Amino acid sequence: MCGLGLLQAWSIEAEAGQAQDATGERSGFQVFRTFEGRGRVELRDGSVIEVPPASLLVTRLAESARWTAVAPGWRFWQFHFCCLGPLDAPVNRPLPIVEHRRDDEDFLAIVAGLSSPNPVYRQWASATFAGMFWRWMIGWSGRWSVPSHHRVVARVVERVYQRIGEDWSVARLAREEGISERYLNQMFRKVVGESPKRFLNRMRLLTAEQMLRFGRMNVKEVALQMGFATPSHFSNSFRAFFGDAPKEYLAKVQATRCDIQRESA
Numbered sequence: 001m002c003g004l005g006l007l008q009a010w011s012i013e014a015e016a017g018q019a020q021d022a023t024g025e026r027s028g029f030q031v032f033r034t035f036e037g038r039g040r041v042e043l044r045d046g047s048v049i050e051v052p053p054a055s056l057l058v059t060r061l062a063e064s065a066r067w068t069a070v071a072p073g074w075r076f077w078q079f080h081f082c083c084l085g086p087l088d089a090p091v092n093r094p095l096p097i098v099e100h101r102r103d104d105e106d107f108l109a110i111v112a113g114l115s116s117p118n119p120v121y122r123q124w125a126s127a128t129f130a131g132m133f134w135r136w137m138i139g140w141s142g143r144w145s146v147p148s149h150h151r152v153v154a155r156v157v158e159r160v161y162q163r164i165g166e167d168w169s170v171a172r173l174a175r176e177e178g179i180s181e182r183y184l185n186q187m188f189r190k191v192v193g194e195s196p197k198r199f200l201n202r203m204r205l206l207t208a209e210q211m212l213r214f215g216r217m218n219v220k221e222v223a224l225q226m227g228f229a230t231p232s233h234f235s236n237s238f239r240a241f242f243g244d245a246p247k248e249y250l251a252k253v254q255a256t257r258c259d260i261q262r263e264s265a
Helices: 103-115 119-141 148-162 170-177 181-191 196-214 219-225 231-242 246-264
Strands: 003-014 019-021 029-036 039-043 048-051 055-060 064-069 074-084
Touching: 003 103, 003 119, 003 196, 029 039, 039 055, 048 055, 074 119, 103 119, 119 148, 119 196, 148 170, 148 181, 148 196, 170 181, 170 196, 181 196, 196 219, 196 231, 196 246, 219 231, 219 246, 231 246
Parallel strands: none
Antiparallel strands: 003 074, 019 064, 029 055, 029 074, 039 048, 039 064
């Protein structure tokens, strides 16, 4: 599973013929979430991707040359993000996406968080973007569509994303949804492929990883923010998931950033 770190976000409504060159960044990805109108994304190898309305397009920043509006009123959101690990999503391929009722609210929270001087809010903006991005991927794949038990799981997942740092338990999730723990376990294994307990732990750790990488909180502060009982419990869980303790992991991330900077110099 890739950990997403949001770098920038824009809301754009471009007139026909309006264009913008890529930033020249060599690492990371960009997302075009189109609502209305049509656009075109040109890659550095000369290929062109047509972007229709109600779609999502992911491209690598290093491969992107420019975007151009090909019809009046191309309304879209653009995001730049980095990804630790392989991105489990189609690249250079427009995907049909159905607008979610929380999209506007989440986007406003993301913009507000990125513009805040408080690192905690910037971390939350990154985590909110990750939740929104994977929600789009889930909607595109159709895994959580019509069946009622799929909708149950989707509601539970959204509840966790909204309040990721709370002291969640399987019993509490089942109680808030008005179902038994046994039924919730069965539905999660059928739809998500893992137990709700494992899902909760994975989401907390992925969010914690983003907070450590892009913020100024130490391991103890992140552990408490994410609802772990003790810093040692957090460190052990982090090592089991990512393969390194938090400090070792961050040292490797920093070393990778330095390599990228040297290559860009």
